[in-house]
Amino acid sequence: MDHFQYKNGELYAENIALSKIAQEVGTPFYVYSQATLERHYQVFADAVKDIDATICFAVKANSNISVIKALSDLGAGADVVSVGEMKRALKAGVPADKIVYSGVGKSRSELKAAVETGIRQINVESEEELAVLNEVAQEMGARMPIVLRVNPDVDAKTHAKISTGKSGNKFGIDWKRAVEVYQRASNMAGVEPKGLACHIGSQLTDLEPFRAAFRRMKEMVSELRGLGLDVSRVDLGGGLGIPYDEGDTPLPVEYGKLVVEELGDLDVEFEFEPGRMIVGNAGILVSEVIYVKEGLSKTFAIIDAAMNDLMRPSLYDAYHAIVPVIEADAEEAKQLYDVVGPICETGDTFAKDRLLNKLKTGDLIAFRTAGAYGATMSNTYNSRSLIPELMVKGEEYAIIRRRLDIEEQMDLEALASWQD
Numbered sequence: 001m002d003h004f005q006y007k008n009g010e011l012y013a014e015n016i017a018l019s020k021i022a023q024e025v026g027t028p029f030y031v032y033s034q035a036t037l038e039r040h041y042q043v044f045a046d047a048v049k050d051i052d053a054t055i056c057f058a059v060k061a062n063s064n065i066s067v068i069k070a071l072s073d074l075g076a077g078a079d080v081v082s083v084g085e086m087k088r089a090l091k092a093g094v095p096a097d098k099i100v101y102s103g104v105g106k107s108r109s110e111l112k113a114a115v116e117t118g119i120r121q122i123n124v125e126s127e128e129e130l131a132v133l134n135e136v137a138q139e140m141g142a143r144m145p146i147v148l149r150v151n152p153d154v155d156a157k158t159h160a161k162i163s164t165g166k167s168g169n170k171f172g173i174d175w176k177r178a179v180e181v182y183q184r185a186s187n188m189a190g191v192e193p194k195g196l197a198c199h200i201g202s203q204l205t206d207l208e209p210f211r212a213a214f215r216r217m218k219e220m221v222s223e224l225r226g227l228g229l230d231v232s233r234v235d236l237g238g239g240l241g242i243p244y245d246e247g248d249t250p251l252p253v254e255y256g257k258l259v260v261e262e263l264g265d266l267d268v269e270f271e272f273e274p275g276r277m278i279v280g281n282a283g284i285l286v287s288e289v290i291y292v293k294e295g296l297s298k299t300f301a302i303i304d305a306a307m308n309d310l311m312r313p314s315l316y317d318a319y320h321a322i323v324p325v326i327e328a329d330a331e332e333a334k335q336l337y338d339v340v341g342p343i344c345e346t347g348d349t350f351a352k353d354r355l356l357n358k359l360k361t362g363d364l365i366a367f368r369t370a371g372a373y374g375a376t377m378s379n380t381y382n383s384r385s386l387i388p389e390l391m392v393k394g395e396e397y398a399i400i401r402r403r404l405d406i407e408e409q410m411d412l413e414a415l416a417s418w419q420d
């Protein structure tokens with residue numbers, strides 16, 4: 001359920017017509033619906049209400065400070081993977097004790113910043129990182145709460161580029177070594193092991209891989225406790241898939257049930273790091289058709305958004321539904337289009353042979369389900385502007401990131417000047 005619906009033949013974000021925003025702000029732009037964000041957070045929170053759970057929104061999915069704040073106001077914490085994301089979470093009002101810090105390559109200075117800030121925990125991903133963190137924390141006279149991120153060697157059955165839980169993936173500590181590492185960590189003065197974490201991948205459309213990972217976590221918790229070690233937290237990561245097309249995906253409530261079924265009696269505080277599930281359907285990307293070009297074998301709809309604005313189709317062959325902003329006449333004939341951007345790469349393609357209502361120059365279209373990993377992965381390739389992000393709440397909208405045009409980009413650069 002989202003709040004992007006047609007009213008009188010026009011697509012609205014909550015109570016504002018997208019055509020009105022397009023006129024005022026110009027295209028392309030991202031727009032988020034605050035009511036949808038809040039609803040999705042609530043749905044996830046309800047799904048895990050029967051267990052002791054901290055929901056740490058995965059900031060990488062959408063790191064706009066207004067988005068983080070909307071969630072933080074509902075009680076969300078944050079899962080961050082850089083000092084940049086940590087600063088965003090803090091600025092948006094997330095209390096430090098609700099921030100968890102994941103990532104395979106945290107540098108010494110990043111670890112130091114996390115310890116200094118006094119965040120809830122660092123999710124340690126290697127023995128090497130553990131040693132450095134232990135050193136850093138001791139130098140600072142601190143004992144940093146940590147969980148060990150385990151690589152459970154489970155196939156998440158999702159796109160290869162976003163699978164993270166197989167032994168060949170760079171993430172986490174091999175489950176076979178994790179108990180020994182935990183034991184060692186419990187004797188270190190600079191860290192305080194609190195428990196385990198896992199995150200096996202993103203956009204999971206089947207619950208079984210979660211079940212396999214949860215079982216492994218449970219075995220390991222028992223083993224650690226059997227050794228007399230304390231385990232009070234289990235971080236189950238994110239990864240729940242969402243429907244990009246008509247396909248079925250597990251509901252958050254089913255995921256919550258699975259957690260209770262497999263781990264409900266574990267007597268730990270749970271942490272969750274959902275990203276996509278919270279923001280994916282709360283955002284769309286609106287773009288205008290520049291040309292409709294008749295090729296020999298294809299008709300191309302060339303639009304003003306490009307792969308730099310929404311990378312998912314070119315990077316993962318991801319599907320995003322494309323809908324007209326002004327609803328087409330149901331009787332009107334449809335046509336197959338390749339929907340492409342203006343960038344000088346064939347990969348700058350959003351959809352191939354997509355059946356859409358007839359398009360013409362000036363038509364507005366919207367990519368659905370673009371709230372997660374849309375704006376956060378955008379860039380300025382081809383010296384394009386970084387496009388605006390907007391938040392809608394009822395009848396109002398706010399520009400929550402303005403367009404970064406080429407003059408401002410060039411202001412960051414300098415002509416090299418040499419001594420000779």
Ligand code: LLP
Nearest residue numbers: 058102199202203238239273274275276373
């Ligand atoms: N926790 C950790 C440690 C993660 O690495 C991730 C995502 C999440 C939580 C959140 O996962 P989610 O609930 O959003 O599935 N750019 C890709 C997705 C990359 C996901 C990376 N890690 C895409 O556009 O599909």
